[in-house]
Amino acid sequence: DIQLTQSPSFLSASVGDRITITCRASQGISSYLAWYQQRPGRAPRLLIYEASTLHSGVPSRFSGSGSGAAFTLTITSLQPEDFATYYCQQVHTYPVTFGPGTRVDV
């Protein structure tokens, strides 16, 4: 299976900050990477697919980049509702796998 690692695993930030989360794959996955946000007690929410395509309705402060085995999720001007856990997911090779998550907290 393709393993995904995320860094950092925990990030302390403030409203208005710009943050970057990194996701690395154990082998090349082209651009077959998605990013999800999960708030406590809620279902995951798709933010980015195909590494850099913003899902419909997602604010433009979210952006994704990368290809091959290294990817980043950037949030510019962090808002109160952005404090959550973020997961990457590879859909290049089955079984689909997810990263361990990055918790963004105050």
Next chain:
Amino acid sequence: QVQLQESGPGLVKPSETLSLTCTVSGGSISGGFFFWNWVRKSAGKELEWIGRIFASGDTNYNPSLKSRVSISIDTSKNQFSLTLNSVTAADTAIYYCAREAVSAAAYDSWGQGALVTVSS
């Protein structure tokens, strides 16, 4: 806007079968544009993909669970279902159903999740 909702027993005894259903509203499960997935999250572990089904009934399963899992679809009820046999405490998790857009290969709609505890 499509909505997904999981339902089923919240407590299952060890060695028995876990069964969950996902009801889809606001859209047809029969359309050929989506896969219908099950994903779970155990405490302290990563999100784990269980498997998926297409409207035609074609399925894909995670090899780690393939011997114990089955996913079916009922287009007349706009539902798809998960069964997991011979459960143990390690199968205790929040189980999510999710829609995967064929064109985007990402899960664009998720259910709220159903907590299933395996315990005697």
